[in-house]
Amino acid sequence: MPQAYRSVEITVNGLTYNRQVEPRRLLSDFLREDLDLRGTHVGCEHGICGACTVLMNGYTVRSCLMFAVQANGAEITTIEGLAKNGKLHPLQEAFWENHGLQCGFCTPGFLLSACELLERNPDPTEEEVRVGLSGNMCRCTGYQGIVESVLAAASKMKAQK
């Protein structure tokens, strides 16, 4: 059976893209292969590790557990969209300053999950951070640094307000 291509219009980091995609094209591969945005990492590919996490209309989703056609009309933010005008996002700065990454493979997913977490709860407790990030895994096991980074970013962002 020939697979009919579908037109999609997806806004990624503020730019709107019109593309033809196979229906089985995963959003993660659409971002990486079709748009050349390789900051979104693909880890386990079956909905456990959270490396492929992106924001869709402001909430986190696993881009490997979605078809690109499902994101038709949506606004996506990937790790490439986090820094603005050459300046790192406070969360990125905090990860840098607090050893929030070791090999860095899981980092894009963690940063986007942390973004949603702080958006909904700007002043989280350590436990709330751990629960909020429980959909992401760090194979280097650097969770302590990650949690400290998110707490540091939260206080920094609060002070800036």
Added chain:
Amino acid sequence: MYPQEFEYFCPETLEDAVGLLSKYGEEARVLAGGQSLIPLMKLRLASPKYLIHLGGIQGLSTIEEQDGMISFGALTRHAEVEESSLVQAKLPMMHDAVSMIGDVQIRNLGTIGGCLVHADPAGDMAPALLALGARVNTLSSNGKRTLKIHELIVDAYSTDLGEDEVVTRVLVPIPQKGSGGVYLKFERRAGDFAVASVGVQISLQKDGTCSEIAVALGAVGFTAIRARKAEELLRGKQVDDVLAKQAADQASAEADPFSDIRGSAEYKRHLVGVLFQRALKIALKRAGGEEVDTVHL
């Protein structure tokens, strides 16, 4: 990991969706949030030739209170249920259950209708809704029907739905004042399925006698199970520790667990008794109007 090729449809009305399902029969699958179906398709355990995505249909993700019930559109995402102030205030057991499903990313896409129809024996929504006496509305080429949870979910991963039948809404009766409910889940790793789970909804008379109780067990059978004999021990009685222990033993006996990667059948049966006693305590407190937080155990 790529699914096999399929033809994709994104109908704009429920009638169109039913029409497509009638046309393609068992070669078609419905896509809601995709958090169970897409992993199955990537592993090629499911390879539908036709995928009918319901995401283009308007009005299927509303939460409304009507006639003593809260009505959820089938496409209401778990995150929306979790954040709903109506659910938090009036259906604490459902709030407990929904906030224990998977992790944030799964709750952001997964839907109430999708998880019920997927009918995973270890799912969290079915036991909570079973204890609450919820029903689902469906639509097919034969018209509309209303099914109770145990009528909808007939076996592991199996429902009573016809080939062209879709769940449209989930209706949950609001427990009366003086009723308290809780759902407790035991999981080994964050975001994992339950090893065992228990939902309890109890109503008390003014003198503290149990007037009505519903107990549902999750992950310890092919479907969620009502522990009816345990309920029978408590109905019409004043609940004390001795009676609670007897009912817990009875609930353990009514569980029908199997040994798997998450534990032996014996261990799960024991766990049911422990969770039941904890749940009963919290449900009693909530019935008395006390606020009790439930956390991942």
